[in-house]
Amino acid sequence: MRLIIQGEIGLDSMEIENYENQGYEMSGSRHKGLTQMHLKKQAQVYSIEENRALQIFNYESKLKKEHKIIEEMQNLLQVKKKNF
Numbered sequence: 001m002r003l004i005i006q007g008e009i010g011l012d013s014m015e016i017e018n019y020e021n022q023g024y025e026m027s028g029s030r031h032k033g034l035t036q037m038h039l040k041k042q043a044q045v046y047s048i049e050e051n052r053a054l055q056i057f058n059y060e061s062k063l064k065k066e067h068k069i070i071e072e073m074q075n076l077l078q079v080k081k082k083n084f
Contacts, residue, residue: 011019
């Protein structure tokens with residue numbers, strides 16, 4: 001269990017390091033860790049949104065390809081009907 005010291009304003013870096021070496025967790029360090037965690041979670045959300053956008057793009061591309069093939073088949077059938 002780490003004890004948390006709040007309000008380390010006024011302490012110099014050597015004093016802060018000394019407290020941290022004794023096992024205390026400075027509130028500034030805790031906030032830095034929380035900020036890193038939030039950034040990591042935010043990156044995960046963005047990657048999920050990017051992945052979803054990529055899936056939608058791939059799905060739409062597949063639909064366009066299928067529609068093009070269907071059009072070509074319909075045109076081929078019309079040509080065959082005219083020649084028959």
